[in-house]
Amino acid sequence: MIPSKDDLIRAHSRIKxxxxxTPLMRCESIDKICGATIxxxxxxxxxxxxFKSRGASNxxxxxxxxxxxxxxxxxxSGNHAQALxxxxxxxGIEAHVVMPENSLKSKIAAVQEYHADITFCIPTLEARESTLAKVMQEVEAVEIHPYDNYDIIAGQATAAKEILEDYSPDIIIAPVGGGGLLSGTALAAKYFGNNVKVxxxxxxxxxxxxLSFDSKTFVPSVNPQTIADGLRTSLGDLTFPIILDHVDEILTCSEDSIVKAMRLMWERAKIMAEPSSAAALAIVMxxxxxxxxxxxxxxxxxGNADLDNLPW
Amino acid sequence: MIPSKDDLIRAHSRIKxxxxxTPLMRCESIDKICGATIxxxxxxxxxxxxFKSRGASNxxxxxxxxxxxxxxxxxxSGNHAQALxxxxxxxGIEAHVVMPENSLKSKIAAVQEYHADITFCIPTLEARESTLAKVMQEVEAVEIHPYDNYDIIAGQATAAKEILEDYSPDIIIAPVGGGGLLSGTALAAKYFGNNVKVxxxxxxxxxxxxLSFDSKTFVPSVNPQTIADGLRTSLGDLTFPIILDHVDEILTCSEDSIVKAMRLMWERAKIMAEPSSAAALAIVMxxxxxxxxxxxxxxxxxGNADLDNLPW
Structure with a gap:
């Protein structure tokens, strides 16, 4: 069942x-460039x-x-693997993760450091799912899906819940890949916000x-070539309906504008955002x-950017 | 006169x-690597x-x-110029800054953005001082020295004052260039700390x-070639005596260890430290x-690193 207000409150106290x-940070010069308060x-x-640590912990x-x-x-592809x-x-339990073979080296290294067992596969949703099915059967594991899981969604929602405890924005912006963060954000905005748009x-x-949102019909993501490695996945069966009901608009941005926004965040705000994160500032700009x-x-x-391959 | 406890308290309320x-941040994996709580x-x-914004504001x-x-x-060489x-x-007053011609591009750009008037010179202390004397005479300006000024020292001290309001460390570590931050930190530790070493x-x-500290005799810095561009300057007439009296030890580190520590801070802690800042973690390691x-x-x-020339 779609997480309720109480589910979000319980998730937050469970994972605290x-x-x-995490802190809210402002940057005078980015505010000036955007003509907004961010x-x-x-x-x-x-x-x-x-943010994946929120959902995985819950x-x-x-x-x-x-x-x-x-x-x-x-x-x-990396962040959920690290978090899980x-x-x-x-x-004190074993984690087994299937990672696409084009995952960032730094993300693979971090997963290895937490002593998880990694199986690599080719970077398609089909390969990820079939490899995972095989691994789960072999080791008798329970799947913790990166986004299509209500407990994950409730966990990710706690980021927006924290925002709304400290600040009253007109608009909250989240990037969207599989939709775990976005659907959770939309639920938190509905339960805890005062007329805030998402x-x-x-x-x-x-x-x-x-394409899915505008047509109200699921459109899959097929091996997309974007620098925003966290946003390459398709929406899920559980996340898509929540997004359709509670998100105001999805806006897209070019690869160039993502890199420009990312650089601005690093240089001016000293916020190390990975490309997926910079997409949100890109649409504001x-x-x-x-x-x-x-x-x-x-x-x-x-913030898990590959420091050996920065995009500028 | 050397800033008193009251001078530091007044400085802090003046600039607040x-x-x-700024936040205190911890990183589990760096703590683990160092076997310490940082x-x-x-x-x-x-x-x-x-930190230069503290002293300049005061x-x-x-x-x-x-x-x-x-x-x-x-x-x-950049950060004090930006801050001033x-x-x-x-x-609402005019600022005139003399910058060595090998200053980082990003630092020069930031100074230009605050509409200060910049004069470039060759990167020696003599050239900086003689060029500044000329500029001051031309425009009838008052010098705000980057570190050899008690109001600057009192301002920089507020960083350690804030640390000691939130945390009881055994040791505080600051990098040392001209000694403004270090002498201020040592004063704050003395006035507000509970037996904390610096x-x-x-x-x-x-x-x-x-060399100056160990021999108790001033040794100048002569065009040193270090990646830590903020630490190339000599100690000052005002900072050196405070450092001699109140600092416990000065430790040095190799260029390689600075780069290694800087990368660790970026990759694991998501703290964008410029090389000068990473020297402190390098000595711990x-x-x-x-x-x-x-x-x-x-x-x-x-955190004003040059994103086009990262040292790895």
Whole structure:
């Protein structure tokens, strides 16, 4: 069932000691460039470097509350894999992760450091799912899906819940890949916000969520070529309906504008945003007709950029 | 006169609305690597990207309190120039800065953005001082020295004052260039700390402060070739005696260890430290016999790294 207001409150108290309550940061010069007031919710400073620690902690510790002592498994291009591996280590259970072979080296290294078992596959959704099915059968593991899981969605929602405890934005913007963060954000805005709009940012080169949203019909993402490696996945069966009902608009941005926004965040705000995170600032910069003069919260989803291959 | 405890308290309340009270951040994996508990005082998130905003704000607004309406001038390789330009703009007065011609492009651009007047010179202390003297005479400006000024020292001290309001470290570590931050940190530790030791970090390639400290005799820095561009300057007439009296030890580190520490801070802690800031973590990593098991605060002095020339 779609997480209720109480589910979000319970998720937040369940995970609080395993995550950071990340800071909101402002940057005068970015505000000036955008003509808006932007608070960045710094999930790049979250445990394991991304908001994914919220959902993974909620899903794993909710399982543990019910007496679970088995293994968990997932497929992930990186941040969810890191988050799940980290929380499994805390919980004292084994994590098995399927990663596409083009995942960032730094993300693979981080998963290895948490002692998770990694299986690589080719970078298609089909290969990820079939490899995961095989791994789960072999080791008898329970799947913790990176986004299409209500406990994950409730966990990701706590980022926007924290924003709304500290700030009253007109608009919250989250990037959209599989839609876990976006659907959670939309639910938190509905339950805890005061008439706050929810926008999503997506690369033009991976615009399946926008096509799905605008046509109200699921459109899959097929091996998209975007620098925003966290946004390459398709929407899920559980995330898509929530997004359709509670998100105001999905806007897309070019690869160039993502790199420009990312550089601005690093150089001016000293916020190490990974490309997926910079998409949200990119849409603000590209659409002054929508965002000028507004109070905006941007969820900086993660900071796990590959320092050997920065895009400038 | 050497700033008193009251001078530091007054400085802090004078500048509070012009600076950030920057966060302390911890990183599990860096703690694990070092076998210590390290709180990073994130002055890279300070206004204008470095602790220098503290001293510049204190010096300029103290001048303004006494009715000053003239021009201010300084020489600086970058961070003090940015900080002074920014605060002069707030105060509504003109800033004139002399910058060595090998200053980072990003630092020059930031100074230009605050509409300060820049004069370039060759990168020696003599050239900086003679060029500044000329500029000051031409425009009738008052010098705000980057470190050899008690109001600057009192301002820089507020970073350690904030640390000690939130945390009880065994040791505070600051990098040392001209000694403004270090002497201020040592005063704050003495006035507000509970038996806290103060260590300084300096590049081996610019070890004039260590030579001066160990021999108790001023040794100048002569065009040193270190990646830590903020630490190339010599100690000052005002900073050196405070450092001699109140600092416990100065340790040096190799260029390689600075780059390694900087990368670790970026990759694991998502803290964008400029090389000068990474020197402090480098000495912790190089000296487990001193730092292991300790509660340490490291002042991350600034984050104005050149994103087009990262050292890895």
């Amino acid at each position: 000691s395993y995550i950071h309550s 608070q960045f919710k710094c999930e790049n400073l979250q445990k394991a470097g991304a 899903a794993v510790f909710k399982l543990m509350e019910s007496g679970f002592t088995g293994r968990v498994a997932t497929h992930s 591996s980290r929380v499994a280590k805390f919980a 926008f999503a940012a997506e690369p033009e080169m991976a615009n399946d969520a926008k 590209n659409h002054p007709e929508i965002f000028k003069g507004k109070n905006i919260a941007i969820i900086v989803s993660g | 609305s012009y600076i950030h009270s 709180q990073f005082k994130c002055e890279n998130l300070q206004k204008a990207g470095a 010096a300029v607004f103290k001048l303004m309190e006494s009715g000053f309406t003239g021009r201010v001038a300084t020489h600086s 330009s920014r605060v002069a703009k707030f105060a 260590f300084a970090a300096e590049p081996e390639m610019a070890n004039d402060a260590k 190089n000296h487990p016999e001193i730092f292991k098991g300790k509660n340490i605060a490291i002042i991350v002095s600034g």
